[in-house]
Amino acid sequence: MIQEIDRALRGLLDRDASLPDDVAVVFDAPTKDWAAKRSVPTLDLYLYDIRRDLERDTAGMAEIRDDDGRLLARRPQPRYFKLSYLVTAWTQRPEDEHHLLSETLVALLRHDRIPPDLLDGPLAELGLIAPVTIALPPPEDRSISDVWTALGGELKPSLDLVVSTPLEAGQPEQAGPPTERAVLRAANRADGSAPPDVRPSDWPPDARVPA
DSSP, X not given: OXXXXXXXXXXXXXXXXXOOTTOEEEOOOOOHHHHHHOOSOEEEEEEEEEEEOTTTOOOSEEEEEOTTOOEEEEEEOOEEEEEEEEEEEEOSSHHHHHHHHHHHXXXXXXXXXXXXXXXXXXXXXXXXXXXXXXXXXXXXXXXXXXXXXXXXXXXXXXXXXXXXXXXXXXXXEEOOOOOXXXXXXXXXOTTSOOOOOBOGGGSOGGGOOOO
């Protein structure tokens, strides 16, 4: 799931953001040691938080049907997870960093979800959307300054990118074949003998179940 979103975000930025050709898009933790070793202009998308998106979770089972509408299987509704990325730009000049952040912000604002053509693997097979938000205030129990403190680095301009991605919660359960006929068996007679099978064709017209 996470690696598929990483690939989709890189593809989105490569396609829709006007980034210079020499800019590297990475997913590293922007620590002091990492920043000191960086040698090229870099746009960093650091995944710093993963948590359930309870607002999008749905209970129950989802039905899988063929093109004719016949039920093939049932599967548990997917669970959604929020992937939070700290987006930062790293160059030799603050002006260039601001330019990279601006181009990234514009590109991401064009999309309220990951474009389906950029998804692959199990996420693409689910056929569900992966909503995207950018630069919204973080939850009250978390601040960007806390993230920088944990990284041991100095606070710098950043974007908070959140992708809510579905994850298959269980294997599909195959549905049984459709019922074509029913057999009713009455209790034994008073003399102990078993009554004959009663089939739908023997029912009175007003008691038959439509096929």
